[in-house]
Amino acid sequence: MVADGLGRARKIVRWTLNVTLVAVWFVVGVAVLAGFATDTTGWHRVLPAVAGLVVFSWLFFRITGAVLDHRYARREVVASGPLSLFVMVVGGSQALGWGFVPLAWLSIAAVGLSKKAAVALGAGTAVVVIPLAVISTLAGGDPTFPTDEASVAGVIAGVAFYYVVMCALFPWTNRLWVWIWRLAEEAHAGREAQARLAVAEERLRFARDLHDLVGHQLSAIAVKSELAVRLSAAEDAAAARDEMAEVRGLARTALRELRETVRGYRTLDLGAELATIRGVLEAAGVSCHLHLPYRGVPDDVAAVFAWVIREAATNILRHSSASRCDITVRHSEEEAVLEVRNDGVARRAVEDVGSGLAGLGERLAAVGGTLNARPTGSGEFVLRAVAPIPAKVGA
Incomplete structure (x- = not known):
């Protein structure tokens, strides 16, 4: 389903953003072990650094959460930078230890900024951290970067090259994942808008039909009723009676046409519904293929199938991540089968989808049919409706 798929995408993107923090702890752990092995570090440095890293990690999580909520956590970014x-x-x-922490900050602080600001932030980070890393390396405080056989210029060049490359790459890594996440959000919003548009168009069509079919009679009833009141006040009882008789006829006509209009909406046309659903699905980016028999389905069954098609299409638009939908209708002398298959498999049980499928099951049960909707093992979701075809009288 689309909602579930969007939730899973959000979790994946959030975990991906936080992988950088996991890498920080791993690199720092290796650096601490190397420092203890070579006696280049001690607990008086490790303990306050770890405490600061814990606070930094908390701020990092707050920043990634804000990013997914379309906010820029300015206070957290400003506080975590100096930290x-x-x-x-x-x-x-x-450079290959505690010096990785500012790079992690850069990877998330650049998300939400303009390209120019991200480049400037990367350049500024490089300018600040390169001297710190060079001083530590020259002082022999980096056991992962041997300086015994390297000149001062070589150490400076190696450390500078490392940080320039990292500061050039890190602002864009997480920005790519956030961009993908926002594309998924826009696609989800587009599907929901398409479904709302289809509902709005149906309401407009219904309102137009009511106005065209019933509006004239109601206007005439209002005019005739006013005339009858005037005639009765003028003591012309015969003329008033005639006008009220016409009012009664107009009211009956309006009631009949209103019932016909409502019946037309309650009894859907299968062919028209298939054409409409195909257009709506393809407008939403779902490739729709119809596989229809050469003979039409009997009217009683076709009306029920039309409701099934409408509900199936609604669920595809609202709850699935489908890119393809195949609608197959076939029938024999005894039964008719409707199958709607899409590749946007729903992981939740059918009964959790809503009351729509339950209502369709009741409609099919009323004509002796059955409804089955389940995901398949091949990543597809299949809705299958089967209804018996009534025997012809005298056959």
Whole structure:
């Protein structure tokens, strides 16, 4: 279903954004172990750095949550930036250790900014962290970066190259995932808008038909009734009686036409419904293919199938992530079968979809038919309606 698919996409994007933080803890853990193994670090540095990293992680989670809610957590971003530098300096400023924390900050702080601002933020981060990492490396505080055989210029060039590359790449990694997430949101909103548009068009059509078919009679009734009142006041009882007789006839005509209009909406035409549904689905980006018999389905069964088609299409638009839909109608002398198959499989049980399918099951049961709607093992969702064809009188 679309709602479920959007929720899963949100979780995936959020986990992807937070993977950077997982990488930070991994890299820092390796750097701490290497530092203890080479006696280049101690608990007096590790403990405050870890405490700062815990606070940084909390702020990081708040920032990623705000990103998915279309907000820019300015206060969290501003607070976590200096905190990442504090953690880097206290921890030892190793390029492949505590020096990874400002890069994680950069990866999420650049999300929501313009391209120019993201580039400027990356450049500013590189300018700040490169000297810190160079000083730590030259002082022998980075066991992962040996300096015994490297010159000062070589150390500076190596550390600078590393951070320039990282600061050039990190602003865009998470921005790509957020862009994909927002595309998914826009697609979901487009499907919902398409469904609302179809409902609005149906309401307008119903209002137009009521106005055209019943409006004239009601206007005439109002005029005739007013005339009858005037005639009765003028003591012309015969003429008033004639006018009221015409009012009664107009009222009966209006009532008959109103019933015909409502009956036309209650009894759907299968062919017209198939054509409408195909147009709506394809407008929503769902490729719709009709497989119809050369002979029409009997009217009693066709009316029920038309309701099934309408509900199935509504569920595809509102609840699935389908890109293709196949509608098949076939019948024999004994029964008719309608099958709607789409590739936007719904993982929830049918009874959780809503009351629409339950109502269709009751309609089919009233004509002796059955309704079955279940996901298949091949990633598809199939709705199958079967109804017996009434025997012909005298056959």
